[in-house]
Amino acid sequence: MRRKPMQGPSSNVERIFVSVRLRPLNEKEIARNDASDWECINETTIIYRNNLSVAERSMYPTAYTFDRVFSHDCTTRKVYEEGAKEVALSVVSGINSSVFAYGQTSSGKTYTMTGITEYSMADIYDYIDRHKEREFILKLSAMEIYNESVRDLLSTDSSPLRVLDDPEKGTIVEKLTEETLKNWSHFKELLSICEAQRQIGETSLNETSSRSHQILRLTMESSVREFFGNGTSCLAATVNFVDLAGSERASQALSAGTRLKEGCHINRSLLTLGTVIRKLSKGRSGHVPYRDSKLTRILQSSLGGNARTAIICTLSPARIHVEQSRNTLLFASCAKEVATNAQVNIVMSDKALVKHLQRELSRLENELRSSGATSNISDSAAILREKDIEIEKVI
Numbered sequence: 001m002r003r004k005p006m007q008g009p010s011s012n013v014e015r016i017f018v019s020v021r022l023r024p025l026n027e028k029e030i031a032r033n034d035a036s037d038w039e040c041i042n043e044t045t046i047i048y049r050n051n052l053s054v055a056e057r058s059m060y061p062t063a064y065t066f067d068r069v070f071s072h073d074c075t076t077r078k079v080y081e082e083g084a085k086e087v088a089l090s091v092v093s094g095i096n097s098s099v100f101a102y103g104q105t106s107s108g109k110t111y112t113m114t115g116i117t118e119y120s121m122a123d124i125y126d127y128i129d130r131h132k133e134r135e136f137i138l139k140l141s142a143m144e145i146y147n148e149s150v151r152d153l154l155s156t157d158s159s160p161l162r163v164l165d166d167p168e169k170g171t172i173v174e175k176l177t178e179e180t181l182k183n184w185s186h187f188k189e190l191l192s193i194c195e196a197q198r199q200i201g202e203t204s205l206n207e208t209s210s211r212s213h214q215i216l217r218l219t220m221e222s223s224v225r226e227f228f229g230n231g232t233s234c235l236a237a238t239v240n241f242v243d244l245a246g247s248e249r250a251s252q253a254l255s256a257g258t259r260l261k262e263g264c265h266i267n268r269s270l271l272t273l274g275t276v277i278r279k280l281s282k283g284r285s286g287h288v289p290y291r292d293s294k295l296t297r298i299l300q301s302s303l304g305g306n307a308r309t310a311i312i313c314t315l316s317p318a319r320i321h322v323e324q325s326r327n328t329l330l331f332a333s334c335a336k337e338v339a340t341n342a343q344v345n346i347v348m349s350d351k352a353l354v355k356h357l358q359r360e361l362s363r364l365e366n367e368l369r370s371s372g373a374t375s376n377i378s379d380s381a382a383i384l385r386e387k388d389i390e391i392e393k394v395i
């Protein structure tokens with residue numbers, strides 16, 4: 001069955017929802033007597049508490065405001081409820097969405113995204129339970145971008161996958177496994193496969209530091225049960241859960257050899273992500289270099305395209321990381337200026353499309369008859385001819 005995505009009636013320009021999550025000092029930092037320099041003073045503002053020198057004061061702000069900030073004692077449940085849920089659950093209404101975690105190594109990206117992915121999935125299953133009148137199909141794929149090469153996290157074959165441009169679907173990852181989810185435990189089983197496959201490296205900053213970008217992608221299709229499989233139209237959308245690798249400089253992680261090479265690639269992808277976000281934050285004029293990295297190519301529609309997007313920027317409170325924390329907040333400040341334009345995605349089967357076009361055809365015929373006007377007759381006849389040709393093409 002050839003399927004044609006159609007734009008739904010609702011289209012919605014909105015900004016990326018940006019939040020900041022401050023983690024508590026960890027045991028090592030406490031043992032080192034590290035000071036905690038950042039404080040969330042209300043639900044939207046985070047401040048730098050340490051005294052700035054005169055020179056610093058002219059260079060750095062002391063207060064930063066976002067859609068939401070989460071202090072060190074906030075639970076991941078709260079971060080999900082107030083920083084990601086609305087965006088992630090758009091998928092049930094046929095709207096593409098993405099939730100990203102951005103921040104330096106050991107700032108809490110994986111900690112945050114693991115919780116958010118599970119809470120979102122639990123809510124999606126809950127939604128399915130409450131909508132017995134609809135039939136749902138959930139498909140999961142998972143990929144890792146490591147040293148600018150894309151790997152399937154649901155396959156034991158670790159050969160790199162090609163990223164291609166498809167005229168209908170946009171950027172696609174060739175041969176990426178897409179598992180149809182049977183139930184919650186199947187989902188958990190697939191998650192543990194991903195976890196085992198993900199490249200784990202050890203750096204001086206975070207003992208289980210992830211050196212790769214991970215994208216978990218859930219595709220959800222749904223249609224009214226009565227008409228399911230009858231060539232009717234359905235809602236279809238994807239939600240991406242993106243756990244980025246650490247944004248720190250390779251040198252700060254005392255990297256060498258392999259780690260250094262990884263660091264460069266990680267930074268190249270994140271550098272491009274930063275450039276794309278910076279360009280988009282200044283409006284849409286000029287070239288946006290999505291194609292300069294695999295990460296931005298694959299996530300292009302989530303960055304200023306047909307998707308709702310939430311970014312959670314994770315922050316270490318320790319004084320030693322102040323430079324990285326400021327970089328993260330700078331990225332977050334740019335991201336909150338970026339607008340996306342999410343639409344409801346209705347996928348039509350050929351049969352449904354023919355029906356839709358036939359209805360359109362008779363609507364135009366009626367309009368033509370009732371108007372009785374002669375001046376527009378040739379235009380209208382041309383439109384009808386076009387519709388006829390379209391119908392012939394899909395039959």
Ligand SMILES: Nc1ncnc2c1ncn2[C@@H]1O[C@H](COP(=O)(O)OP(=O)(O)OP(=O)(O)O)[C@@H](O)[C@H]1O
Binds near residue numbers: 022072112211244246
């Ligand atoms: N908000 C938090 N509360 C308690 N512990 C946290 C919090 N955030 C992170 N941690 C702990 O800090 C450590 C580092 O977190 P995590 O692995 O999520 O960092 P990361 O940003 O994903 O790092 P990397 O980029 O290296 O993957 C983990 O042991 C995690 O359990």
